[in-house]
Amino acid sequence: MKRSIALVWILLLVTAFAVAQDATIVFVDGFVDIQTEAGAVFPADFGDELSAGDRVITDRDGEAELELGTGGDVVVAPDTVFIVGATTTPSGQRTGRLSAAIGSFSFRFNAAIGNEPRVGSTTSVAGVRGTEVRVYTGSDGTTRFEVIEGLVEITDGDTVVSLAADEAVEVAPGSGAGNVFAFLEQPINYAAWNAALVEDFLADPIDSLDGVSIEMAELLAEIERRAPGIEERLAQSDALGEELVKIGEENGTEARQEFLRETVAPFRNELRDDFVDFRFVVLSALSLRQFVVARMAGEMDAAYFLNPGDPVYRSFLDDLELLDDRFEEVVVPWLVPSDL
Amino acid sequence: MNRAYRAIVIVAATAIVLAGCDPLGLLPLDAEARVAAFLSELNADDIDYGALRDNFSPDANDYGSMNTAAYWSATTVFNPATEAPFAVSGLTAGGSISYGSAEIYTGTLTSTTYPGGVEVQFAFVEDDDLQNNMLIRAIVPDFGVTASDPLDNVIIR
Numbered sequence: 001m002k003r004s005i006a007l008v009w010i011l012l013l014v015t016a017f018a019v020a021q022d023a024t025i026v027f028v029d030g031f032v033d034i035q036t037e038a039g040a041v042f043p044a045d046f047g048d049e050l051s052a053g054d055r056v057i058t059d060r061d062g063e064a065e066l067e068l069g070t071g072g073d074v075v076v077a078p079d080t081v082f083i084v085g086a087t088t089t090p091s092g093q094r095t096g097r098l099s100a101a102i103g104s105f106s107f108r109f110n111a112a113i114g115n116e117p118r119v120g121s122t123t124s125v126a127g128v129r130g131t132e133v134r135v136y137t138g139s140d141g142t143t144r145f146e147v148i149e150g151l152v153e154i155t156d157g158d159t160v161v162s163l164a165a166d167e168a169v170e171v172a173p174g175s176g177a178g179n180v181f182a183f184l185e186q187p188i189n190y191a192a193w194n195a196a197l198v199e200d201f202l203a204d205p206i207d208s209l210d211g212v213s214i215e216m217a218e219l220l221a222e223i224e225r226r227a228p229g230i231e232e233r234l235a236q237s238d239a240l241g242e243e244l245v246k247i248g249e250e251n252g253t254e255a256r257q258e259f260l261r262e263t264v265a266p267f268r269n270e271l272r273d274d275f276v277d278f279r280f281v282v283l284s285a286l287s288l289r290q291f292v293v294a295r296m297a298g299e300m301d302a303a304y305f306l307n308p309g310d311p312v313y314r315s316f317l318d319d320l321e322l323l324d325d326r327f328e329e330v331v332v333p334w335l336v337p338s339d340l
Numbered sequence: 341m342n343r344a345y346r347a348i349v350i351v352a353a354t355a356i357v358l359a360g361c362d363p364l365g366l367l368p369l370d371a372e373a374r375v376a377a378f379l380s381e382l383n384a385d386d387i388d389y390g391a392l393r394d395n396f397s398p399d400a401n402d403y404g405s406m407n408t409a410a411y412w413s414a415t416t417v418f419n420p421a422t423e424a425p426f427a428v429s430g431l432t433a434g435g436s437i438s439y440g441s442a443e444i445y446t447g448t449l450t451s452t453t454y455p456g457g458v459e460v461q462f463a464f465v466e467d468d469d470l471q472n473n474m475l476i477r478a479i480v481p482d483f484g485v486t487a488s489d490p491l492d493n494v495i496i497r
Contacts, residue, residue: 036398040469049468051399234410241413241422248453256453261483265416272402272414279405338390338407 023050023074023084023096027065030078033057056082058103070096072109072117077190079103081291097125101291104136104190109150119152120145124171126154136190138197139299140208141173141215141292146183173212173292201296202303205316212292213323219285220330226278227334233271240264282334289327293320368473371445371464375428378476382418383425397465397475417458417481423451428460439463442477449481458483 025034025048032044035055044056044064056064058080066074066084076082080103085096096117098107107119109131118125121137131150137143145152145163152163154177161169161177168183201208244264248256297320304313369377378395381387393406405411412420428447435444442463449460460481467473 036469042469051397051468053398053403230410234413237414238421241419244422244453253453253455257483260416260453265483268414268416268419272411275410275414276402276405279408279411283404336389336408338393 023066023068024048025050025056025064026067026073027063029064030062031059032062032064032076050084052085054084055101056080056084058082068096068117070117072107074098075106077104077106077187079190080105098135099125100135100137101287102137102139102295104134104187106132106134106148106187108132120154124154124173126152128152134187136188136193138194139295140197140201141212141288141295142170142197144168144170144188144193146188172208173215175211198299201299205296205300205312206319209293209296209316209319209323212288212296213319216285216288216293216323216327219281219288220326222281223278223285223330223334226274226281227330230271230275230278233267233274237268237271240267279334282331283339285327285331286335286339289331293323368467368470370472371433371443371462371474372431374464374474374476375431375445375447375462379426379428382412382420387412387420395476397467397477399465400477417449417451417453417460417483418479423453426451429457431462435461437461437463437480439478441465443474454483 025032025044025046028044028046033041033056034044034048034050035041035057036051036053041057050056050066056066056076058064058076058078060079062078064076064082066076068074074082081101082103082105083099083101085099098105098117098119099121101121107117107128109117109128118127119133119135120126121135121141121143124143126133126145129151131152132148133150133152134146134148135143136146145154146168147163147165149165154161154163154169154171161180163169163180166182167180169177169180171177240263244256244259247259300313300316304310307313374395378392381392381395387409389409389412390407392412393403396403396406400406402411412418417423418426427450429450431445431447433443433445435446437444440463442465445462445464447460447462448457450457458481460479462476463478463480464474465477467475
């Protein structure tokens with residue numbers, strides 16, 4: 001059950017690149033940067049517009065407040081990488097997706113109920129109803145949801161974990177949602193919380209990496225399941241292209257146009273849509289590697305800098321190598337330089 | 341800034357403007373120049389798909405895939421393998437589609453399948469990061485497919 005969180009958010013977010021979710025910077029304090037999906041980085045300023053895929057990056061003294069086009073306010077806390085996204089639910093409804101790759105943010109929905117965004121991290125996501133919620137994402141990918149008002153629902157496999165006001169839950173990659181607990185309304189000390197997560201991670205890094213590996217394995221399985229079909233249809237698309245050329249040479253322009261209109265266009269339009277969905281899964285795996293696994297590796301490198309021969313560190317590196325081998329085998333062939 | 345350095349900067353900037361080349365993408369492109377830049381990359385022998393995507397708004401639905409060769413080989417009218425070379429002429433403001441707040445331009449596309457030309461509409465949005473820099477949000481060629489939803493005809497979006 002717990003292993004299927006990644007698949008759930010893939011299903012929920014499979015068209016995340018399909019819809020633009022606009023937000024506007026309404027307050028900036030300290031050093032805050034915006035990184036566009038295309039990779040450009042510039043200092044955030046009042047009135048800056050954000051689109052799906054853009055990131056707001058705050059330093060240790062930086063803070064930013066965003067107003068969502070669909071209603072709602074987001075406060076991005078210091079030391080956070082916050083991602084503006086969007087998704088289309090299985091019913092076709094357009095909603096935003098707000099997540100922290102690391103750090104924390106709070107979200108208050110202040111428009112009519114019915115179009116609230118999904119909130120969470122790169123590894124866990126929740127639906128919200130008329131909610132004020134705080135989200136924390138730790139270095140190991142653990143996501144903590146705190147509900148101040150309203151209701152939050154976290155889909156974990158076939159199970160839905162519901163949180164009412166003053167309730168919280170932590171969701172760890174691979175091991176799923178823990179017990180729901182009551183929390184004090186004051187924000188937690190993120191640095192202390194994250195330090196505890198890092199401490200827990202360093203106490204048992206192999207188990208933590210295994211948890212993330214399970215998430216990654218589900219993404220890789222999805223890619224492996226769909227890749228042959230995509231490859232086959234891309235080859236068919238090329239064959240249709242050759243046939244198109246041949247028909248043009250043998251039967252003239254009008255026949256070529258008819259073949260393109262009646263045969264090539266329907267096939268390729270469907271292929272294009274499926275390919276775009278497939279690419280989203282590929283880019284999700286890349287995000288997991290970039291945001292969660294890379295941070296784990298960084299913590300381990302720092303912790304064992306003076307003791308690189310430690311068996312725990314060596315074992316971690318062995319597991320990491322296995323994960324990376326699979327990543328290179330399955331994901332990398334579908335990446336292009338401008339994805340990095 | 342000393343005088344010699346300032347003169348070099350002014351000469352370089354003037355040369356870039358006069359030559360119409362902007363390798364760093366620092367100058368804004370209007371709709372016509374944007375289409376020219378898009379077609380120039382699409383017609384290239386060795387297409388840089390990252391650069392090709394740079395002609396589109398990050399709001400475009402398929403933006404995450406536009407930097408791959410596979411995406412373009414799965415497109416119909418703008419498939420570089422079978423349809424190049426491309427040209428667009430007579431690009432003018434206005435059109436029959438509406439696409440949010442995008443500005444619509446209409447022109448005539450010629451390609452291998454359409455040597456006589458076919459109407460094409462471009463939806464443009466202004467770049468958030470560079471004033472007057474127009475980016476393509478969607479392309480809608482009218483190549484005769486009848487669709488219940490007009491947006492089904494949007495080839496690049």
